[in-house]
Amino acid sequence: MYQLTINIPEETALALKLTPEELSQEMKLISAIKLYELGRLSSGAAANLAGIPKVLFLTKLADYGVDTFQLTEAELAEELKRA
Known part of the structure; x- marks a missing residue:
């Protein structure tokens, strides 16, 4: 496991x-949410980074204004066709 140190003003x-x-x-948590929002991490990997269960991570997304599911309109239409 990597360990990072950052300096934050008191x-x-x-x-x-x-x-x-x-x-x-x-x-x-904020880092994990942003990396998920940018599509750099899956929800499971982001939850792991945040150190919380995936279900809890997904519920926290709304607190930060991030959509739980990130589908484009075309992807959503395709999903609806398959349903």
């Missing part, structure tokens, strides 16, 4: 009203 943590542990978890 003022940022104070402004967010988060403990260092909470901030660490929030940063992992």
Whole structure:
């Protein structure tokens, strides 16, 4: 497992009203959500990065304004034809 260290100003943590542990978890979740949103990680891989179950990850997406399913209109039409 890789371990990354990032420096975050104390003022940022104070402004967010988060403990260092909470901030660490929030940063992992936000990173995972953004990588999922960009299509760089699957929902399962993103949940793994965030350190939470996939079902919980999928429910957290709405909290950050990210669609759970990312289908284009054409892909959705194709899915509907197959249903």
